[in-house]
Amino acid sequence: DNKMREIRIEKMVLNIGVGKSGDELTKAAKVLQDLTDQKPVFSRAKYTIRSFNVKRNETMAVHATIRGSKAMELLKRGLKVKDFELRSRCFTDNGNFGFGVDEHIDLGIKFDPTTGIYGMDFYVILSRPGLRVKSRKHARSSIGKTHRVSKEDAMKWFKER
Numbered sequence: 248d249n250k251m252r253e254i255r256i257e258k259m260v261l262n263i264g265v266g267k268s269g270d271e272l273t274k275a276a277k278v279l280q281d282l283t284d285q286k287p288v289f290s291r292a293k294y295t296i297r298s299f300n301v302k303r304n305e306t307m308a309v310h311a312t313i314r315g316s317k318a319m320e321l322l323k324r325g326l327k328v329k330d331f332e333l334r335s336r337c338f339t340d341n342g343n344f345g346f347g348v349d350e351h352i353d354l355g356i357k358f359d360p361t362t363g364i365y366g367m368d369f370y371v372i373l374s375r376p377g378l379r380v381k382s383r384k385h386a387r388s389s390i391g392k393t394h395r396v397s398k399e400d401a402m403k404w405f406k407e408r
Contacts, residue, residue: 250376251375251376251377251394252375252394253375253376254342254373254374254375254396254400254401254404255373255374255375255376256314256318256319256322256371256372256373257314257372257373257374257378258312258313258314258318258371258372259312259313259314259318259321259322259369259370259371259372260310260311260312260313260368260369260370260372261279261282261283261310261311261313261321261367261368261369262290262308262309262310262367262368262370263275263278263279263308263309263310263351263365263366263367263368264307264308264368265307265308265309265365266299266301266307266308267300267301267305267307268305268306268307272289272306272307272308272309274361274362274363274365275309275365276289276309277362278351278356278362278365279309279310279311279367280311281356282321282351282354282356283311283313283317283321284317285311285313286311287309287310287311288309288310288311289306289308289309290306290307290308290309290310291304291305291306291307292304292305292307318371321354321369322369322371324354324355325346325348325354325369326346328348328353328354329346329348333346333405335398335402338398338401338402338405339398339401340397340398341395341396341397341398342373342374342395342396342397342398342400342401343370343371343372343373343396343401344370344371344373344401344405345368345369345370345371346368346369347366347367347368347369348366348367348368348369349366350364350365350366351364351365351366351367352364373396373400373401373404374396375394375396377390377394378390
């Protein structure tokens with residue numbers, strides 16, 4: 248079997264969208280830090296949306312990017328909540344997929360009454376070796392059609408895992 252055709256997780260992004268800044272967002276960041284063992288990043292609102300009481304540049308979500316074996320381990324914990332089943336519409340055309348979990352305590356974290364319960368989004372980016380060719384500085388080139396990860400490839404990879 249060709250090693251260059253092997254599909255792997257490039258990265259996984261965990262996102263908790265709180266919708267407002269303040270104490271609630273800090274608690275969500277604590278939950279994400281406990282889950283990933285790394286410092287999460289705060290996301291800001293792009294636009295002001297009056298009907299949602301959202302101001303531009305207000306921090307309202309927190310996310311963390313996980314790579315390597317830690318990503319695979321967290322993905323398995325997340326999929327256990329979903330009974331290892333995803334709809335086909337969870338997969339994008341370029342071979343990525345995402346899903347949401349309603350309660351973070353389902354992932355194996357002890358419930359803490361002071362923090363509360365948060366839902367989170369998992370988004371997984373799949374790739375094949377050699378993806379660096381399109382983003383490096385020297386001798387940059389495009390990735391061929393057959394080497395890109397398609398929706399069907401991603402679904403097949405998901406079933407095998």
